[in-house]
Amino acid sequence: MEIRWLGHSAFEIISDDNVKILIDPFISNNPACQIPVEELSPDLICVTHGHIDHFGDAMEISNSKSVPIVANHEISLYLSKQGIENVSMNIGGSIVFRDIKITMLNAEHSSDIDFVEDCIPGGSAASFLITFEDGTKVLHCGDTGLFGDMETIIGNIYKPDIALVPIGDKFTMGPFEGALATRWFNPKVAIPMHYDTYPVIEQDPLVYSNYVKQLNPNIDVLPLNPGEYFKYDSEEYSD
Numbered sequence: 001m002e003i004r005w006l007g008h009s010a011f012e013i014i015s016d017d018n019v020k021i022l023i024d025p026f027i028s029n030n031p032a033c034q035i036p037v038e039e040l041s042p043d044l045i046c047v048t049h050g051h052i053d054h055f056g057d058a059m060e061i062s063n064s065k066s067v068p069i070v071a072n073h074e075i076s077l078y079l080s081k082q083g084i085e086n087v088s089m090n091i092g093g094s095i096v097f098r099d100i101k102i103t104m105l106n107a108e109h110s111s112d113i114d115f116v117e118d119c120i121p122g123g124s125a126a127s128f129l130i131t132f133e134d135g136t137k138v139l140h141c142g143d144t145g146l147f148g149d150m151e152t153i154i155g156n157i158y159k160p161d162i163a164l165v166p167i168g169d170k171f172t173m174g175p176f177e178g179a180l181a182t183r184w185f186n187p188k189v190a191i192p193m194h195y196d197t198y199p200v201i202e203q204d205p206l207v208y209s210n211y212v213k214q215l216n217p218n219i220d221v222l223p224l225n226p227g228e229y230f231k232y233d234s235e236e237y238s239d
Helices: 058-065 073-081 149-158 175-185 205-215
Strands: 002-005 011-014 020-023 044-046 069-072 086-089 094-097 100-106 126-131 137-140 162-166 189-193 229-231
Touching (some): 044 058, 058 069, 069 073, 126 149, 149 175, 162 175, 175 189, 175 205
Parallel strands (some): 069 086
Antiparallel strands (some): 002 011, 002 229, 011 020, 094 100
């Protein structure tokens, strides 16, 4: 499996069977992303919530590449009104796409659709747990604050192998809160996100990494540069 950070909270994940999943595709107006939106050819798009810096280019990519968008029920209703192919789901539920299981889990954040003239309700913000063909589980936290279910449900029940964790502060968790959430998730690998896109969320990812190492030195923290790939080998991280 390959994971490419596109900047902010946008990720492209390519499975071992070459299924490409694009999450929160904020691309063309993302100052941290140098990847042309035309270069992306996903098989599926997942959107965690309705804010423009996560919704991004989802509709344009869906239209041009003829791929569906997975989102919560309220966002799916909006997409249907725009004539966009979508898959509606909600927190606690799962779908299967080409042998890949996608589970929608909680996030503590707002989700109104904020890129239309008058904000409209966007349901609840979410995170995604994606279970790939070989059983590897990737958690994309979306935008979130710290909450207890990160330990009692996500960490203890769903047990992600890789966690993509926001650390930018102000709108999400900061480095310490992100590190505490990471300890609760107890993944093998953690990748920070949602930082340095704008001055207001500038952070040093090494601060987050150091906090994680203090809390659990067995977790590998891998800060990526926008556009950089991480190749995950499940055998390398096997217990």
